[in-house]
Amino acid sequence: MPSEIVNKYFRTNKLPQIWCPGCGHGIITRAITVAIDKLGLDRDKICIVSGIGCSSRAPGYMDFDTLHTTHGRALAFATGIKMANPELKVIVITGDGDATAIGGNHLIHACRRNIDITTIIYNNNIYGMTGGQYSPTTPKFDKGTTVPYGNVDKAFDIPALAIAAGATYVGRSTAYHTQLLISLIENGIKNEGFSLIEAISVCPTYYGRKNKKGSAVEMLEWQKEHAVNIAAASKMTPESLDGKFLIGEFKNSPEPEYTREYQKIIDRLKKE
Amino acid sequence: MKSKARLMQGNEACVEGAIAAGMRFFAGYPITPSTEIAEFSAEKLPLVGGRFIQMEDEIASMAAIIGASLAGVKSMTATSGPGFSLKQENIGYAALAEVPCVIVDVQRSGPSTGLPTSPAQGDIMQARWGTHGDHPIIALTPSSVRETFDLTIKAFNLSEKYRVPVILLMDEIIGHMRERVELPDISEIEIINRKKPAVSREEYLPYKADDDLIPPMACYGEGYRFHVTGLAHDETGFPTNNPAVADKLYRRIVDKIEFHKDEIVEWEEQNTDDADIIIISVGGVARAADTAMKQLREKGIKVGTYRPITVWPFPDKRLVELADRVKAFVVAEMNLGQMVLEVERIIKDKAKLIKVNKVNGEAIYPEEIMEKIEEVL
Amino acid sequence: MNINETVTDKLVVNENWCKGCGICVKFCPKNVLKIENEKVKIVDIDKCIQCGLCELRCPDYAIYVRGK
Numbered sequence: 001m002p003s004e005i006v007n008k009y010f011r012t013n014k015l016p017q018i019w020c021p022g023c024g025h026g027i028i029t030r031a032i033t034v035a036i037d038k039l040g041l042d043r044d045k046i047c048i049v050s051g052i053g054c055s056s057r058a059p060g061y062m063d064f065d066t067l068h069t070t071h072g073r074a075l076a077f078a079t080g081i082k083m084a085n086p087e088l089k090v091i092v093i094t095g096d097g098d099a100t101a102i103g104g105n106h107l108i109h110a111c112r113r114n115i116d117i118t119t120i121i122y123n124n125n126i127y128g129m130t131g132g133q134y135s136p137t138t139p140k141f142d143k144g145t146t147v148p149y150g151n152v153d154k155a156f157d158i159p160a161l162a163i164a165a166g167a168t169y170v171g172r173s174t175a176y177h178t179q180l181l182i183s184l185i186e187n188g189i190k191n192e193g194f195s196l197i198e199a200i201s202v203c204p205t206y207y208g209r210k211n212k213k214g215s216a217v218e219m220l221e222w223q224k225e226h227a228v229n230i231a232a233a234s235k236m237t238p239e240s241l242d243g244k245f246l247i248g249e250f251k252n253s254p255e256p257e258y259t260r261e262y263q264k265i266i267d268r269l270k271k272e
Numbered sequence: 273m274k275s276k277a278r279l280m281q282g283n284e285a286c287v288e289g290a291i292a293a294g295m296r297f298f299a300g301y302p303i304t305p306s307t308e309i310a311e312f313s314a315e316k317l318p319l320v321g322g323r324f325i326q327m328e329d330e331i332a333s334m335a336a337i338i339g340a341s342l343a344g345v346k347s348m349t350a351t352s353g354p355g356f357s358l359k360q361e362n363i364g365y366a367a368l369a370e371v372p373c374v375i376v377d378v379q380r381s382g383p384s385t386g387l388p389t390s391p392a393q394g395d396i397m398q399a400r401w402g403t404h405g406d407h408p409i410i411a412l413t414p415s416s417v418r419e420t421f422d423l424t425i426k427a428f429n430l431s432e433k434y435r436v437p438v439i440l441l442m443d444e445i446i447g448h449m450r451e452r453v454e455l456p457d458i459s460e461i462e463i464i465n466r467k468k469p470a471v472s473r474e475e476y477l478p479y480k481a482d483d484d485l486i487p488p489m490a491c492y493g494e495g496y497r498f499h500v501t502g503l504a505h506d507e508t509g510f511p512t513n514n515p516a517v518a519d520k521l522y523r524r525i526v527d528k529i530e531f532h533k534d535e536i537v538e539w540e541e542q543n544t545d546d547a548d549i550i551i552i553s554v555g556g557v558a559r560a561a562d563t564a565m566k567q568l569r570e571k572g573i574k575v576g577t578y579r580p581i582t583v584w585p586f587p588d589k590r591l592v593e594l595a596d597r598v599k600a601f602v603v604a605e606m607n608l609g610q611m612v613l614e615v616e617r618i619i620k621d622k623a624k625l626i627k628v629n630k631v632n633g634e635a636i637y638p639e640e641i642m643e644k645i646e647e648v649l
Numbered sequence: 650m651n652i653n654e655t656v657t658d659k660l661v662v663n664e665n666w667c668k669g670c671g672i673c674v675k676f677c678p679k680n681v682l683k684i685e686n687e688k689v690k691i692v693d694i695d696k697c698i699q700c701g702l703c704e705l706r707c708p709d710y711a712i713y714v715r716g717k
């Protein structure tokens with residue numbers, strides 16, 4: 001018998017997942033179900049949508065209404081679902097490539113509309129599924145199969161991108177900082193509007209190996225040692241923040257939600 | 273209550289038809305000559321409790337209507353050549369995942385940006401083979417404003433019945449033409465809705481087809497908690513690499529249209545009984561063909577017309593019959609010869625084949641068809 | 650599938666699902682676990698404080714705290 005949470009929210013006959021040993025995607029996926037459980041949501045009114053990638057395979061294991069779409073387009077499919085039935089809680093699971101490369105345009109527009117969708121980006125800094133090509137979040141000078149001499153592209157800062165584009169709830173955590181991740185996802189789902197949570201994952205198979213980052217365990221340890229919560233960071237000196245990255249809640253400022261605003265038009269027209 | 277006759281544009285008739293058919297969601301991105309369809313939808317949908325959204329591009333629009341349809345709402349998008357190209361990957365998704373939806377393509381000449389405001393029929397083959405892989409598709413081609421209304425309803429009905437994306441393949445002539453039309457009363461219109469599962473969640477197999485090869489369709493939010501993917505899948509809806517299962521799936525989705533072809537195909541023919549020559553055309557060109565036929569008949573030349581209403585699947589059976597007894601077919605189309613390839617395939621060398629093609633952004637005039645016919649006589 | 654489960658009062662380990670990544674072993678504060686033949690093994694269940702960190706980070710849901 002699997003644990004209560006897994007038994008309740010996973011399609012246990014599909015487990016274990018296709019992911020490699022130590023892949024961070026499994027940690028994040030469980031975290032999402034814990035957040036859903038904590039919120040006590042009606043699971044039959046939740047729809048989980050993904051694109052294409054290792055990360056986007058997650059919904060197939062989750063016992064909800066699930067939709068595995070085309071590469072990069074999860075947010076556009078999700079927008080249609082939410083518009084068709086605003087009662088549904090729509091959650092999007094996507095990868096760094098899926099969300100910020102091929103799906104980058106959909107991402108900024110979903111942020112801008114503030115449509116009630118909670119998006120979790122499984123960021124492993126690489127295209128995992130296709131075998132380790134660099135992505136828009138591969139750090140500069142790192143390696144991938146298509147940057148054999150080191151990456152010259154500058155990486156996206158996903159939360160900064162989402163905030164600039166208008167998302168109303170934005171946070172970042174890591175596979176290691178699982179409790180924080182759960183609470184960010186919980187708050188993201190609670191926010192009636194567009195929420196974006198960057199979940200820094202680990203891909204030991206490609207990103208790890210290509211960049212000599214060691215095993216999954218070592219990669220998680222790196223997360224532990226280099227992440228600083230934004231709340232603590234304000235009290236730290238710039239020197240002590242050198243080489244670190246921020247995690248935590250970056251933005252939480254609700255604004256009118258898209259489908260509700262549209263509903264107001266429908267209601268007004270009905271009266272006229 | 274009988275609705276009164278009113279002057280209407282083809283693009284408007286399309287939206288009227290869609291709403292009559294039950295469309296309650298439209299996602300689109302503006303592009304001439306289809307833009308009025310988005311504009312009318314934006315205006316009319318909230319009045320009936322529906323929703324409109326202008327997405328960031330055509331890829332997103334196509335994705336959004338698939339999502340909305342899976343959530344149980346009849347959905348449509350509209351575009352022209354360049355946008356139709358962008359939609360193709362997701363049209364293939366709808367074909368494989370068997371999601372009902374309607375895609376309007378008001379064609380322009382191309383490739384690329386081409387002649388945005390001029391009539392053309394450049395997408396006849398794109399409508400059939402635009403997305404990759406073997407897939408089912410239905411495409412309808414109206415040739416009047418009233419028929420645009422009727423065929424939009426038919427497009428929704430077919431897509432709901434067969435769980436297939438249906439393309440309403442219009443051209444600028446029909447999209448922008450204004451005609452006085454009297455729309456039928458809603459109560460007189462036959463509306464078909466997708467069949468729903470009659471079993472519980474535990475027993476539901478989302479891709480287990482009935483004898484008609486069509487699986488009943490649950491929608492999101494109803495408690496079925498089912499999975500939909502663009503990967504090859506088995507009856508449970510989950511991915512498979514099993515060659516036999518994948519083979520069965522691909523064949524079924526193609527066969528479900530093939531097996532029902534006789535119910536689906538529609539065409540119109542005039543004066544074919546005694547015709548020596550038959551003009552084959554669709555959409556705006558069919559109107560020129562009509563005039564050409566009448567004028568040639570006055571001169572004593574026995575001309576008939578054959579107008580596929582479903583251009584895909586192509587109404588081939590009747591054409592085979594006609595090929596046995598006519599001397600020549602004239603295929604007139606606003607492209608360099610697309611539909612003619614299908615006609616050629618069907619009639620083989622049983623009759624002579626004459627092509628009338630135009631891609632300069634002007635409509636094909638009756639005189640051009642007449643000249644061609646008189647030339648070969 | 651035959652289920653290879655180790656059930657103790659405090660922990661349950663599903664060896665079929667375990668991929669031997671060692672994450673639970675590393676981050677267990679009480680050194681309760683180890684990897685043997687590429688699978689997780691309980692070495693000293695008495696030391697387990699049921700903090701749940703192994704369960705929280707196991708990517709394959711192969712270990713969890715019981716009765717808590």
Ligand SMILES: Cc1ncc(C[n+]2csc(CCOP(=O)(O)OP(=O)(O)O)c2C)c(N)n1
Nearest residue numbers: 052053054055071095096097098127128129
């Ligand atoms: C249109 C299209 N282009 C390319 C691909 C190939 N492809 C599949 S997954 C993928 C990258 C996925 O990377 P990411 O989103 O970061 O997910 P990960 O596998 O790393 O979790 C690519 C390029 C595709 N499936 N479709």
Ligand code: SF4
Nearest residue numbers: 019020023054128203
């Ligand atoms: S390739 Fe990387 S991202 Fe994909 S399953 Fe393996 S470890 Fe995870």
Ligand code: SF4
Nearest residue numbers: 677697699700701703
């Ligand atoms: S519950 Fe805590 S103490 Fe017990 S094995 Fe797991 S991580 Fe170690």
Ligand code: SF4
Nearest residue numbers: 667668670671673707
């Ligand atoms: S974390 Fe899970 S998969 Fe990895 S070794 Fe421990 S039990 Fe096995």
Ligand SMILES: [Mg+2]
Nearest residue numbers: 095096124126
């Ligand atoms: Mg990735």
